Amino acid sequence: MTLLTIENLSMKIGAVEILHDVSMSVAPGEILGVIGESGSGKSMTAFSVMQLLPDAATCTGAITLASTDILAASESDLCTIRGNDVGMVFQEPMTALNPVKNIGDQVAETIRIHEPGVSKAEALARAREALDRCELPEDRFPLTRYPHEMSGGQRQRVVIAMAIARHPKLLIADEPTTALDVTTQAEILTLLKRLVTEDNMGLMMITHDLAVVSDMADHIVIMKDGEVVEEGPAATLYKDMQHPYTKALFEASSHQPDRNAPLKSPPLLQVKGLIRDYTLPREKLLKAPGKFRAVNDVSFEIRRGESLGLVGESGCGKSTLTRAILGLEAIQDGEIILDGAPLFTEGGVNPMARRKMQVVFQDPYGSFNPRWKVARLITEPFHLLDNPPTGLAFETAVDQALISVGLTPDDKHKYIHEFSGGQRQRIAIARALITRPDLIILDEAVSALDVSVRAQVLDLLAELSEKHGLTYLFISHDLSVVRTITDRVLVMKAGEIVEKGETESVFDTPQHPYTKALIAAAPRLPDDSPADIKETA
């Protein structure tokens, strides 16, 4: 018996077809993984089940949830079904909760909306039970807690508690762990699996990350451009995949750019005993404000031509460290030496040292002034030069930078909103390259990209490093990416480097318990995935 059946669902918004002939089903106690890149229609499929679609949307086909025809149901019936039969968990736990209500009230509210007869005390008792089931025990998380007092993972547990409080038959989770750290992600995935078994609930798990669903889903559907391109039982799909897109997706997920091992060369960047303190807000008028040590006694070096990874979860101090290396924030103690010259001198940041490094940030949307054209955007670092090129030399530099990242010279006349996420990240790399720096700091530079685009950008980075002898400091929370592109890796926790070494040896034989936990928590594709098969063949 199936719980949810979607048959030949097509959905249009205005004249644009968003979904085409989508079919899938979920049985009670089954986990269905819906995988696709941005724009594949995976979230729209989920919204169709709830009928939470934009006004102009029209659906054809059939959606049956526990013998109710969703497409024929009235709005009031749908209201009963939402939250009653279907629970939903979204990606962003920071915005999914109401900041002015405590968690007990929020969970109790979902119960009382659907069961008006329930007294407040009973609703709160049931809220307590739901939170307990989501591993938020009463002694540490009383009902009176507010969302801002909790971490991202704990808030996501509250969101899940709200979704399961009424024991729905179907739970839809839309990228529930994308915003979370890997160790937290692993805990949330375990929790979801346990709840599915306990309640015999169907789970529709929507994600862009193949590895996340590979070891938890029973059945997998792969979507592209609003269509289902491949589906099958999770256990066999990895071996039997037919569609070229599925294969490409798998390859991209475990993509390994071609890189040569670096030569033993002198160090380019040396960081010695770096300390960075933040002043906390003053608690009492006459009491000296406290200090928070974000980076504590960090020392490392990067050799010329090498690619060094810096791994850690949010709040570990890696962004603070990046800003210190870039000379954006003053340091309290220690030394940063770039190519033999200290970064911080008496008169502030040494411009000669600053000229030798550039940065690429994570967000392909926030990294550019929306009012500038590409030519002006990518030449901003020319400000560092004493004699920036003008006239023809300027044009040539712009054209070369764009060509070297796989774009065309004509792109320089466009505004940034005319480009996709992957193209924007290429433009960010062009901007970083234009002054021919020695060191490029990549701060989560590929984290916001779809896997296939990510693979292309990683290839580009490997190629550029070869061509221009670039040195990379690669900062990421994504272990699989760090593993593919770095020679050595540093693991950072609570402002300190807890482990460092050759990338392969750290990943294969981690020494520090934190590194071990990180590696164990990272989701992995099955070992016999085609990427491995290809390598051995």
Added chain:
Amino acid sequence: MIRTLLQSRNFTLGLILILVFALAALISFVWTPYAIDGVDIPNKLRTPAWPYVLGTDQYGRDVLSMIMVGARVSIAVALVAVGIGMVIGVPLGLAAAAKKGSFWDEVIMRGNDLVFAFPSLVIAILITAIFGASAINAIIAIGIFNIPVFARITRGGALSLWERDYILTARVAGKTPTRISMEHILPNVMNLLIVQGTIQFSLGILAEAGLSFVGLGVQPPMPSWGRMLAESQTLIYSTPTLALFPGLAILFTVLGLNLMGDGLRDIFDPKVRKART
């Protein structure tokens, strides 16, 4: 850009209203139906009828002519006052945002609070009372109260921009806070400033009318909408049109500017813009 602007009904309606008054003010420089200082007692207190389209006042001056010249005064005073507020307030706001949390940020923003703490019209009356009633002093008095408005709105908009990655890359490129403020921050808070500018413009017109009403604005024989209202007070029962027309002139100018401001805000707000298309 102009096409999207004109698609907004609010903006277009506001623009038409403002253009009517601006045009009247411009024409008044070269031509008015009658001289505004021509006392003509035989024709005093005429009701609106040709050739005195809007009637005459107690000295026989043509009301239409006075409203046309009065538009000139109102627009000039409000425009310069907004200009003063922007020229001083925007750099202060940019500086406060660039040095967030510093001593100077505190000095600038607490100074703003101080100005905000006094009711603006009362202080404007105080200033003009001390330094003498004149158009210049009215402009300065109104302008001072525009400074904290623009400083605050600039700082608020700029603070969120300073967190953006493109500001970080500009800093990595070694640009100074002043240069970043000019190149990156100012163009991106311009939308906010234009919208606030139209609102302050309409408040300026009201403030000028208020000051003139109590006799602290431009001095006779230069007509002003506010003083026309004040002078018509005693005649409100015998010749109500005398108060009606300058009152309507103030109403429609302020309405026009507010509609333009609303339209501009809708157009610059990406969320509203998306809902429109």
